[in-house]
């Protein structure tokens with residue numbers, strides 16, 4: 001599928017930055033016991049996800065921007081639906097939106113952070129795609 005080759009797909013669906021096929025996190029972002037813990041290596045291409053200790057601390061800067069994007073999106077939806085008439089209501093809706101999406105915001109922030117440092121490798125992606133042993 002063509003969509004699977006885009007960086008956006010890889011970030012939104014939390015895939016490996018190098019092959020864009022392997023899972024990036026140990027579990028679903030909403031599984032709170034393992035919340036947003038990044039795997040040691042890509043299960044498909046064996047890329048080491050963490051190049052140094054506390055590598056993903058920097059993703060907090062990214063999560064700030066992602067959080068703003070979610071807040072703006074929530075406000076836009078209120079505007080379109082015509083419910084943006086009271087500042088208190090806007091504030092409450094934005095807080096609820098951030099609370100609901102907070103695990104996913106953290107997860108895609110880590111994925112974006114990883115995509116800054118690891119390049120997509122089409123050769124490796126083709127290799128793991130053709131290797132049936134690594135298919136999930």
Ligand SMILES: [Zn+2]
Nearest residue numbers: 016019042045
């Ligand atoms: Zn991979």
